[in-house]
Amino acid sequence: MRPFLIPSLVMAALLPVARADEGMWLFTKPPVRQVKEKYGFEITPQWLEHLQKSSVRFGNGGSGSFVSANGLILTNHHVGSGMIEKLSTKERDLLKNGFYAATAGEELKCPDLELNVLVSIEDVTARVTAAVKDGQSPDEAAAARRAVTADIQKKSYEATGLRSDVVTLYQGGAYHLYRYHRYTDVRLVFAPDVMAAAFGGDPDNFEFPRYCLDFCFFRAYENDAPAKTPHFLKWKTAGAQENELVFTSGHPGRTNRSVTLAQLESMRDSGFPHRLEQIFRGETLLRAWSDRDRENARRAKGAIVGTQNGRKATMARLNGLLDPALMARKKESEAKLRETAEEAFTRIEHAEKASREYEMRLRMLEGGDGFGSGLFGIARTLLRVADESAKPEGERLGEYRQASRPSLELDLLSTEPVYKDMETLRMANALTFLCAKLGATDATVQSILAGKSPDARATELIQGTTLDDVEVRRKLYEGGKEAVAASADPLILLAKLVDEEARGLRLRADATGEVISQAHREIATARFARDGDSAYPDATFSLRLSYGVVKGYMDGNVTIPPHTTFWEMHERHANQGAIAPFDLTEAWKERATKLDPLVPLNFISTNDITGGNSGSPVVNREGELVGLIFDSNAPGLVSDFFYTEEKGRAVSVHPAAIQEVMKKIYRADRVLEELTH
């Protein structure tokens, strides 16, 4: 699972009824009754506080936990890998070779990692809602909410010195002020090599059985010394047994359990099939192009890995939406709410239906699916930033407002290499896709192709553009409207050609989006008025508790046991011919016979998680650390919309496996000592 990135969209509320082991629960409203009834365990305030203060949020979108009183933090290798890469040099490839600080002095300071530990939660709903007056327009209301939120955060920070975030819960049903202790001096302590950490690569991504040592250790420092962290999770080598109750504490990023059935149907019938079609095209063509040449392969690698990850996630989610039983469950849960908010549901249905009329043109012409080129994106940005800058701030498209300028400039003037051969391939593919979707005889399509075939037109456009040169971009950016108007760059001309229609489509989509948001707020209000905060809200990258049991499942006729072992990992390595992504380092191969083959390696549990939970600790009733979340299996990916425990599972690294390799493969005795004593 890739680290979760903070969402740019917030979806609205329709709260599911919790069943089975479902729920990403607020620490202020834990599932005390549910766990008591089902498992006979009493969640106490002390137990919760200890877990909360042992939990760590990674600023780059993951989770972790303290595992010693001296600030030692356990998380996933794939959460830390961005840092590990930044700490690498040409001579010192820490991803490839791994890292171990044999002494405290060797721990490596990360350049820009912020960790947060949640200290307190305050309900500020009354203050926020009081700021919004009856009769305000949606824009005015939003501005008032923004203002009061900023004020609450500012005052809290001034009073406490703590990072203070107002979190919108239940789609506006509640607002909570989360205060965090920040750690900004974070050092890398230990990381295995990436071959072991990401064993199985893309083929095994989102699968189970699984064999990943997806862990690493950082340490929080304060005043140049290891932080004192009295709240930490005690290491339990034996882990949890089959059917044992376990909890996770982490920061799930975003779920869409509140979207309506009509919205899910749109995704099922239109959005996801379209996205998949695009993924299948892109992956096939990039792989074929990769196969032609080793340099092509190098250039396309990142794009292919991203596409493959998206393919697996999208397919699993679509398969969930195509499960009539899950959709029926959604319909049933919606039925009760419709009694009080029928009209809002109907408005969403109409809006979804209306959007089907223009959504393909929107995707192709405004969304960029019909162009497929990063350079075209740059051309459009240059054109629009020039046009938008001439308008008053309040009338600009969101991404051209002053607050977005730094990130816009970062993108626009990035020196990231542009490969014209790969750009041509992608654009030819996108133009062919455009013809298939809007029709070769469509007037806009004909003007885009300018009398040429997709291949010939893509070649002409990409060969002809000079936007791959950052200095050219800079001049156009700084030259503003006049410079862009004078440009004869073929991609700038193309962006101009479609801009009026593309902007028109964007306006229609924004209007639809506004209707839907408003309806969702009404539904959420109706629900919240009735149920209050007795249910759990959609995920918001804030701390949540989930519970479940260690448990296998049936896949067709095949029994999937709850854990794997080193024996199976080595068997997979050998069966796959010991080649990437199933290879292991020389050091591993030399020392592998020392590993106890029956030690559990990865295990699965029914906990309700999603992206952002990567690195979350799994704890037992005693609050001891019995696992490290690193992935969902494919059936679990549908948790974006529904929790399902038939086959959906959270996948974790077992503490015994971490201990075993740190001792026998990596010989990281200093860290091991700190962990287990």
Add this chain to the structure above:
Amino acid sequence: MRPFLIPSLVMAALLPVARADEGMWLFTKPPVRQVKEKYGFEITPQWLEHLQKSSVRFGNGGSGSFVSANGLILTNHHVGSGMIEKLSTKERDLLKNGFYAATAGEELKCPDLELNVLVSIEDVTARVTAAVKDGQSPDEAAAARRAVTADIQKKSYEATGLRSDVVTLYQGGAYHLYRYHRYTDVRLVFAPDVMAAAFGGDPDNFEFPRYCLDFCFFRAYENDAPAKTPHFLKWKTAGAQENELVFTSGHPGRTNRSVTLAQLESMRDSGFPHRLEQIFRGETLLRAWSDRDRENARRAKGAIVGTQNGRKATMARLNGLLDPALMARKKESEAKLRETAEEAFTRIEHAEKASREYEMRLRMLEGGDGFGSGLFGIARTLLRVADESAKPEGERLGEYRQASRPSLELDLLSTEPVYKDMETLRMANALTFLCAKLGATDATVQSILAGKSPDARATELIQGTTLDDVEVRRKLYEGGKEAVAASADPLILLAKLVDEEARGLRLRADATGEVISQAHREIATARFARDGDSAYPDATFSLRLSYGVVKGYMDGNVTIPPHTTFWEMHERHANQGAIAPFDLTEAWKERATKLDPLVPLNFISTNDITGGNSGSPVVNREGELVGLIFDSNAPGLVSDFFYTEEKGRAVSVHPAAIQEVMKKIYRADRVLEELTH
């Protein structure tokens, strides 16, 4: 290019005006005037006869030529590879290791290869057309034509002992009787290893520059001795120079240059995009599944190679149909004919338009795209063969008539292994595709899915069926209608569930096809009445002559020179890390330094070719062999519809390269001696 397989559909006529080096010309109507005017060369009857009698047709769908007076035949390795595989044993892998008969006695007899040499051509148009009476229904006319054709063939065979085929030309404008000398004792003489023959594999398939030693040698025998072949092509080591006039003589399989603009538009807007979407899905999923496991990779290899070949060919053809200039040319050439056959063109337009209403259901439910499983195909065959056998012969669907029984039984009772894991993958994919195309709420789709998600339903169906067992199939086949009616096999039940709707769609499509065929016959008649046989007819796997010049082209800003060398081949081998499909044998690597690096390896020319021309000789004005056709480049693949010489090229092996490797790598002196002396 894969060997051409004889077409099951014959497309109708709209004859293009020959320009540039266009044309697959009949030997009875060679392009004498065109070649004289453009190149100043006079094609004489003697020159033609020699070339005709030196040309060989391979029964499995390829071409070749005699290159010695003792029956030595040159063709492509990929034309011979089926035979080479059949001649291999577990201990003797002739594909992998190549083959050289160092003595005449070691030449290996092929189990089932038939070669044909065209001896004479007789125009039988009058006899055929006289058999069809005015006022007959289309069915009656077709039956009368079949009867007279069979009679002509039978009488010719009895009189001459020669294989006698009546060939339909100009979509019924003319009928020619082709008489062939047959060779049924054919022996393998020499084949290089497949690494050299198919160097570059799929990545380089349909590409240029290219580096393939795609040749091998057979020998025709009669009475257990090498056949006497006084007509053979003299070997010219120096080959042809840039811009030199060259001819090919071979057996292009099928072209669709006669379809109407309305039909091309249907392919462009619907048929090809659908096919590509299916290919992209299939290739992505099969490759991802392959990557998971070496055994998966072995199982999926053939399916992946086939899909990849189809992808490249389909993409190139679609790109051609999306070229407005080519479509305008088609429109222009059609305009003249519309003056006399306007109504027939209009009928085709209406038929194409009408078919858009049901074609997606047709593809999904009758074409099988919505099921994707070989086992489902078996279930449907079992169901239908039982139903159809109960009907009179004349009322049965074509594939269930008596004449098709042997091949039906061969398929149905094949012991080819069935992999249920791969079947499940393919069926889950197809069911998801079905939902996307017909909609998840469609009544038929819902009954197919039976309340489950595509993944779950596919798993259930494939796990539950016993049709992978040949004995189960045999019992159902032999048990007929009663046995099939009693079967509870889930795939049989599924086939029953959709059969009524699927058969209904088939009837609609057949009716549309009949309207189109009839209209085409009218157009062809109008055209033929006006122009006679001055133009060339669409390809029909009968002997054709094409002309052109050795010539490079521009690909964007890149100049593609007309030939490659060993130096470039070795550079590609090294640059790609010497791994498959760019690897070479150990023997090659040892001896490579002996090769003259500047010897031309593959070259391109403007000759008009298509599938079936694989193995065709390229000859110069003197009728000497100067090359061996083995592929089109990607822009040339559009030749199915239009000839284009802007970038479209035939790709050949150069005789100097064959000579060089036979001498220095394979040390096949005996064959070399025979070739060059």
